[in-house]
């Protein structure tokens with residue numbers, strides 16, 4: 001398929017490409033960065049809180065997003081974490097795990113440091129927090145507690161001759 005000129009009115013479509021050449025998911029987005037965030041939240045297992053400063057060494061992985069209709073690959077570094085823990089001092093959920101410091105956790109809101117975070121639902125009750133006050137970003141709700149972040153590393157290209165697929169739309 002020829003690479004089409006990008007039409008600014010047309011939403012771009014991306015798919016997640018794996019090392020073995022398989023492709024999963026179809027993300028519609030104006031920007032590859034948005035598609036990368038969706039891909040990260042879909043495919044990366046969150047494994048605990050991560051301080052943004054140390055995230056890159058701890059939990060990150062590389063994502064290869066192919067723009068559907070082209071052989072262009074957008075390469076991202078991505079990581080995820082969960083928001084089901086809360087600060088025992090103020091109930092905020094922006095609690096970071098630290099690998100190299102004691103105690104293990106620190107609250108981004110009140111700066112308290114502690115060994116064991118509180119369960120988020122207990123904290124909401126104890127501190128009587130509503131949704132605006134618990135520190136969760138707007139786009140997350142109780143059922144969807146995975147946060148993701150991505151950083152663009154660069155661009156690449158699927159070599160000519162390698163097979164491309166067009167996955168089904170799934171979100």
Ligand SMILES: [Zn+2]
Nearest residue numbers: 087090107110
């Ligand atoms: Zn706190």
